[in-house]
Amino acid sequence: MLTLPVYLELGAVGLGALSGALHALRRELDAMAVLALSICTSVGGGMLRDVLLGQTPAALRSSRxxxxxxxxxxxxxxFAPWLSRLHRALDVVDALLLGMWVVLGLEKALAFQLPLPSAVFLGLVTSVGGGVIRDVLLGERTALVSPGELYATVALLCGLLYVALAVGLKLPAPLAEAAAIAGASLLRLTAMWRRWRLPHRFDLLQLLDRIQARRPRGPP
Known part of the structure; x- marks a missing residue:
């Protein structure tokens, strides 16, 4: 049976539970809501991944x-009173989770010998799944569909980086994992700090007109 790196899986699950709990505590929800959001955030993406692969979710096969x-x-x-003050820590945890779940989704897809585009797609679904479920339960607009938000884009770039390192350059898995997760986390945090946004739309004809207008005109 396929086994993913335990340190990476349990790390992602633990951070996911912490993220869900922090989101719940920020809204002063009760203990059961904290538990529910912790479960959805931590194993929601992995469950979506396993269902798409036609497997019983790993979170149900093992009690750990x-x-x-x-x-x-x-x-x-x-520790709610102390954790509720860690506002910036929540952004760091979510950024780390984004990269970790991309890698976990990709590694499982590659182990199932899926084509590279399908593997990257599965990594993307795994990374955003838990956060989307959490935000839906909280009645919030998820970052996945927020205008210009560099969220799914970061996950996609993380997946492409992992494929380039692990498949293209054939680097050892732990090194490729660390590089992809670090890259995704830094890019996500930098985008939030600098308020980077993707354009809402791209008008190619307008861009060509601007380039044409800037070209120096020759003598008549």
Missing amino acids: YLLAVGACAVLAVL
């Missing part, structure tokens, strides 16, 4: 995932 989520949720409730 839900136990890890439960432990993180309990700790979050116990």
